[in-house]
Amino acid sequence: MPAHIARLPRRSTAVAGVLAAALAAGLITVSTTSTAAAAEVRIHDVQGGTRLSPLAGEQVTDVPGTVTGVRTYGARGFWIQDTAPDDDPATSEGVFVHTGSTTPTVKPGDVVRVSGTVSEYVPGGADSGNQSVTQLTKPTVTVESSGGAVPKPHRIDAGAVPSAYTPKGDEADGGSIEKLALEPDAYALDFYESLEGMNVSVGEARVVGATDAYHELWVTVKPDEHPSPRGGTVYGSYEAQNGGRLQIQSLTPAAEQPFPKANVGDVLSGTTEGPLDFNQFGGYTLTARTLGEVTDKGLAREKTRKQDAEELAVATYNVENLDPKDPQDKFDALAQAVVDNLASPDVLALEEIQDDNGATDDGTVSAEETLKKFTAAIAKAGGPAYEWRSIEPEDKKDGGEPGGNIRQVFLFNPERVAFKDRPGGDATTGTDVTSSRGRAALTLSPGRVDPADAAWENSRKPLAGEFVFGGRTVFVIANHFGSKGGDESLVSRHQPPNRSSEKQRHLQAASVNAFVQKVLKAEKGADVVVLGDINDFEFSATTETLTDGGALTAAVESLPRAERYSYVYQGNSQVLDQILTSPGVGEFAYDSVHINAEFARQNSDHDPQVLRFRP
Incomplete structure (x- = not known):
């Protein structure tokens, strides 16, 4: 009787090693199904411990997860999150499922299994220099149950985000950080990447970028990080990138629920919760399923003094x-x-x-x-x-x-x-x-x-x-x-x-x-x-x-x-x-x-x- 493998290691090389050992022992037989589909693959296997999926380009079958957010406009799709995480903080437990031109019908709380192709999508294209988003494409979705709870959000606050912003890129790889092992306890960008696709939340946070024409704003979860007297966060050098900044968008179209108008210094209060995305126009973005309320702090437009007669x-x-x-x-x-x-x-x-x-x-x-x-x-x-x-x-x-x-x-x-x-x-x-x-x-x-x-x-x-x-x-x-x-x-x-x-x-x-x-x-x-x-x-x-x-x-x-x-x-x-x-x-x-x-x-x-x- 074949041995039962409860969970394969997340690295594709480790998966291959386990399979090879089992094959040599005569415990399994080879089928025409790909390696990624031959045994249960979890979201953390898809995400891996770097910015690039070890399974990129492969077909995966019946990846389990709970829906945490649904986007019905723009890049349509939904996010799923594993409720049985591994013990590696570098591997995200969430991933985006891209449905192409099809509007997704799943709802938050649905327990699903998704089969599809693992891909790395670069918002803005490869020439933009942007990081990629790990996602599942051309999906087949099976809904196993509905009406359940969404996984508890990972709280993003001042204590969670490291002070250092980013590791230095690998010179042998053109200065890229893509293949470097993530260190979420050491660098802000690694921390955010380790949460890519996961359900996250912020509590009370100061607005540091006013609401724009695209219905988005910026907050800081680090209120003491280079503050301006008027409530902003000052960019004072190339080495002080301000890792507490986070873009906020809403999963609800503006036509259905107006996005709040906020100025710098206002406060986003209550709980803002939803999947952590990465996009072309801001990088890591909390796409809010639940959006907090903006408290107006009364920022005034400045007036300079009149020049003296001799000035x-x-x-x-x-x-x-x-x-x-x-x-x-x-x-x-x-x-x-x-x-x-x-x-x-x-x-x-x-x-x-x-x-x-x-x-x-x-x-x-x-x-x-x-x-x-x-x-x-x-x-x-x-x-x-x-x-x-x-x-x-x-x-x-x-x-x-x-x-x-x-x-x-x-x-x-x-x-x-x-x-x-x-x-x-x-x-x-x-x-x-x-x-x-x-x-x-x-x-x-x-x-x-x-x-x-x-x-x-x-x-x-x-x-x-x-x-x-x-x-x-x-x-x-x-x-x-x-x-x-x-x-x-x-x-x-x-x-x-x-x-x-x-x-x-x-x-x-x-x-x-x-x-x-x-x-x-x-x-x-x-x-x-x-x-x-x-x-x-x-x-x-x-x-x-x-x-x-x-x-x-x-x-x-x-x-x-x-x-x-x-x-x-x-x-x-x-x-x-x-x-x-x-x-x-x-x-x-x-x-x-x-x-x-x-x-x-x-x-x-x-x-x-x-x-x-x-x-």
């Missing part, structure tokens, strides 16, 4: 693809922010001003209508009658939304500051620096900085202008560096992640630095302000290149570390927008004015920055 206020604001087709209420809200929250700065550098028909791709490059509509809205809101200066780009040569032709623009209050016009600047002609009697001057104002340099290919060229305030010349350079598109996320399978977009920004920073050096060579004590959407952190090599040689200082570093941010991405409050100053500027007051990035209702996804100084 020049220079600001930067990314207005997120503004064009005349946008509703009037967007123009009005942005305008009100300029007047009330930014206190009507003397010079305002705008990024992402689109042409007069927005994303319509018909060769239009003028932004006159956009700027007329915006400046009129500012005046109506009680602000100054701003004038503007800009350079029209070549059609489809500056990146951004196709057809939109975004560019930087200077707005300035002519009652407080004068613009020194030196005509001749266009999309391809760069401005230069001259010196007369120890004073620097631009050859073109407004003019573009080094537009023919390869650093600016398919990217916004810097806009330079010469302003006069109280008889003193101030050189202002408005920027919108290349985006982070193409970079791998913090939860990439490569650790550290590949940040391919940095290469262009480093070249752009070097170009701007060289231009500032020209100005300072022509006039040692010149007042130079470099500002805009730099698309990089204050601790980045991009910022290091901008400040190389002492030409510039990043003004945001004058703030306490907990207040350094202008953008919130995946629950990390971080710096993207910056103002940098030359040594001649001397003392200044700096303010990152938080009016957008922390809020579910935004007029832009960026917070404006304001610098005040006495030239």
Whole structure:
């Protein structure tokens, strides 16, 4: 009589060894069924002790589990969890069953057996660098009983998540962590991976990423992890990724149950419970079967102080693809922010001003209508009658939304500051620096900085202008560096992640630095302000290149570390927008004015920055 094998080891090699020994002893016979289907396979056998299933590509039969969550939209399917776990904390007891275009009919609490193919799905595709999700595909499902209890959730809290974020990738494997044995007690990413597909829960947790248009928000289960004074979690270095962050989605479609609107600092209270998924736009995500309630903590939009009579206020604001087709209420809200929250700065550098028909791709490059509509809205809101200066780009040569032709623009209050016009600047002609009697001057104002340099290919060229305030010349350079598109996320399978977009920004920073050096060579004590959407952190090599040689200082570093941010991405409050100053500027007051990035209702996804100084 054949020996009874109650449970095979989870590794496919171990399974093969047991079978080989039994075969040699004559205890079993060979059938045409695959190895994975020849004996009972449990979910922990499918998941294994690394990020990749040891059974990937194999057929498995009658894998037992209890349904913990059902997704009827998007990537349709359901999660099952084994109620008889092994004793290895590295092996998850849950897995996603992908039903393709078929809407699943099972319900939470159903006890099922699933046959199908084990696969590793990479959200976003292999080139994204994302980790894969272990799942069962092309399933055949047998429901053995219904109406039972869902397995008790694994609680995710501050004590459970390790302080270290991730192991370093295996250099022999291209820097990947996929094949490394999971250490859930040592690393946050390993901890989450060991729970992939399992029923998990969080208790009371602070919101660190506001509800977005896709009905998701971010919380932190580590309230003491780099907190900002306003309730966020600050990303302060490449080695401080903040492992307490967790994305929250709902398994209930928004049309059936509205997703709560939450701002940073609000609290998700009660119990939020459901399967732990991994997706393209946030990595590890609690897909809530049961969603807690949001308590509004009353986060207010900041207002900066008014500049003194002898202070020049220079600001930067990314207005997120503004064009005349946008509703009037967007123009009005942005305008009100300029007047009330930014206190009507003397010079305002705008990024992402689109042409007069927005994303319509018909060769239009003028932004006159956009700027007329915006400046009129500012005046109506009680602000100054701003004038503007800009350079029209070549059609489809500056990146951004196709057809939109975004560019930087200077707005300035002519009652407080004068613009020194030196005509001749266009999309391809760069401005230069001259010196007369120890004073620097631009050859073109407004003019573009080094537009023919390869650093600016398919990217916004810097806009330079010469302003006069109280008889003193101030050189202002408005920027919108290349985006982070193409970079791998913090939860990439490569650790550290590949940040391919940095290469262009480093070249752009070097170009701007060289231009500032020209100005300072022509006039040692010149007042130079470099500002805009730099698309990089204050601790980045991009910022290091901008400040190389002492030409510039990043003004945001004058703030306490907990207040350094202008953008919130995946629950990390971080710096993207910056103002940098030359040594001649001397003392200044700096303010990152938080009016957008922390809020579910935004007029832009960026917070404006304001610098005040006495030239």
